[in-house]
Amino acid sequence: MRTYTDEQLMAYADGELPAAEVQAIAAAAAADPELAQRIERFAATRRVLHAAFAPTLEEPVPARLLEALASPERKVVPLRRITPASWVPMALAASIALAVGLSVSLWLPQAGPAVAGLPQDMAALGEVLETRASGEPQPVTQGGRSYEILPTATLRAAAGWCREFQSTLEGEHPARARGVACRQPDGQWQLVAVAAAGGAAAAAGEYVPAGAGEPDLAAGLGASERLTPAQEAGLIRDNWRQAPR
Amino acid sequence: MSDAFRTELIALLPRLRRFALGLTARPDLADDLVQAGCERALTRQHQWQPGTRLDSWMFRILQNLWIDHLRSGGREQPVEPEEIENVADRDWDRGLEAKLTLEQVVAAMGRLPPSMRAVLTLVCVDGQSYKEAAATLEVPIGTVMSRLARARLELHRALHAGASGGEAGHAHLH
Numbered sequence: 001m002r003t004y005t006d007e008q009l010m011a012y013a014d015g016e017l018p019a020a021e022v023q024a025i026a027a028a029a030a031a032d033p034e035l036a037q038r039i040e041r042f043a044a045t046r047r048v049l050h051a052a053f054a055p056t057l058e059e060p061v062p063a064r065l066l067e068a069l070a071s072p073e074r075k076v077v078p079l080r081r082i083t084p085a086s087w088v089p090m091a092l093a094a095s096i097a098l099a100v101g102l103s104v105s106l107w108l109p110q111a112g113p114a115v116a117g118l119p120q121d122m123a124a125l126g127e128v129l130e131t132r133a134s135g136e137p138q139p140v141t142q143g144g145r146s147y148e149i150l151p152t153a154t155l156r157a158a159a160g161w162c163r164e165f166q167s168t169l170e171g172e173h174p175a176r177a178r179g180v181a182c183r184q185p186d187g188q189w190q191l192v193a194v195a196a197a198g199g200a201a202a203a204a205g206e207y208v209p210a211g212a213g214e215p216d217l218a219a220g221l222g223a224s225e226r227l228t229p230a231q232e233a234g235l236i237r238d239n240w241r242q243a244p245r
Numbered sequence: 246m247s248d249a250f251r252t253e254l255i256a257l258l259p260r261l262r263r264f265a266l267g268l269t270a271r272p273d274l275a276d277d278l279v280q281a282g283c284e285r286a287l288t289r290q291h292q293w294q295p296g297t298r299l300d301s302w303m304f305r306i307l308q309n310l311w312i313d314h315l316r317s318g319g320r321e322q323p324v325e326p327e328e329i330e331n332v333a334d335r336d337w338d339r340g341l342e343a344k345l346t347l348e349q350v351v352a353a354m355g356r357l358p359p360s361m362r363a364v365l366t367l368v369c370v371d372g373q374s375y376k377e378a379a380a381t382l383e384v385p386i387g388t389v390m391s392r393l394a395r396a397r398l399e400l401h402r403a404l405h406a407g408a409s410g411g412e413a414g415h416a417h418l419h
Binding site: 005006007010011014016041042044045046047048049050051052053055056057058059061062064065066068069070157158159182192193 | 248251252253254255256257258259260262263266267276279280283284287342345346347349350351365366368369370372374375390391393394395397398400401404
């Protein structure tokens with residue numbers, strides 16, 4: 001009987017073997033329980049590793065990592081100096097809203113964005129993004145202010161399902177913001193980028209002209225694809241259960 | 246600094262954290278490694294070729310940082326893998342698998358050399374092909390396969406010992 005190396009059996013278990021060799025090993029394993037057992041060890045370790053690590057992808061990312069990416073001037077701390085005892089609780093993270101570039105800002109998940117035109121409470125925005133089709137404006141009242149939130153597109157991106165939207169503060173001091181938020185595995189919508197738009201003053205005092213000069217907020221999402229209205233309707237109807245990729 | 250670059254990195258964070266946990270087998274240090282990796286990535290952004298895979302580039306950065314950390318006296322001592330015994334596979338069943346926690350799996354991975362953990366994490370956790378893992382780690386595909394096979398047999402043995410032998414069979418961190 002032909003002998004097989006561990007590497008060959010592993011490649012078979014991983015589906016990495018050329019088709020021509022697959023049949024031979026499958027036949028040999030069917031006739032030889034010991035060989036089948038050797039293959040099963042590789043299959044089992046893959047299952048175990050995959051299953052054990054799966055929940056880690058859905059954990060919320062610690063604020064300090066987002067902070068590290070938001071502030072380039074931060075002093076680099078060599079890894080070896082970092083001990084668990086020296087970890088700084090990131091309670092201040094919620095107050096951090098760091099401008100990146102001139103017109104686009106990245107925000108920490110829970111930070112109330114200070115861009116005029118955007119409601120402070122992200123839950124109301126998330127509700128609209130979760131349930132409303134693009135092109136359907138939704139009124140939101142918060143803290144005595146009236147906003148109109150208009151989802152404008154749904155994107156399939158590396159970060160998952162994302163939506164572009166526009167939010168307008170109505171009343172005496174009208175302001176408008178445009179943003180992109182991505183749906184997290186737990187169903188929360190996380191703001192990825194936001195910019196003041198339509199002639200409103202940005203938080204930092206920058207004036208962002210509407211139209212051609214505006215930044216493409218979705219550019220940072222990597223390769224993304226815009227969904228058709230029918231695809232989007234299906235997603236909303238199905239509570240976003242379909243995997244983005 | 247490019248906003249797109251940062252945004253893409255932010256989107257990668259969950260996978261980077263998962264890779265760092267597998268690579269270090271140190272839940273207490275994994276996020277430190279990711280943080281150091283992000284900081285390095287921002288300072289070396291010009292070295293990244295747009296159009297190439299940012300995830301592989303980042304995994305490489307994390308792996309290099311971790312090797313630097315170990316060389317500069319980091320606490321992990323590479324563990325010599327024990328001779329792989331012929332495990333009584335009949336004791337291993339799906340019931341045992343279902344009971345394994347992430348903690349136990351990570352502890353067992355801690356007994357492997359870092360080079361094995363890297364390839365194990367890329368292929369079995371991140372789902373990369375042998376070819377992708379070889380490109381990420383910049384080693385020949387044959388090296389990926391021999392490390393990976395060895396790592397999985399060792400892990401199978403360690404998890405089996407840990408699950409059926411109680412605490413005595415558990416691998417320990419540090």
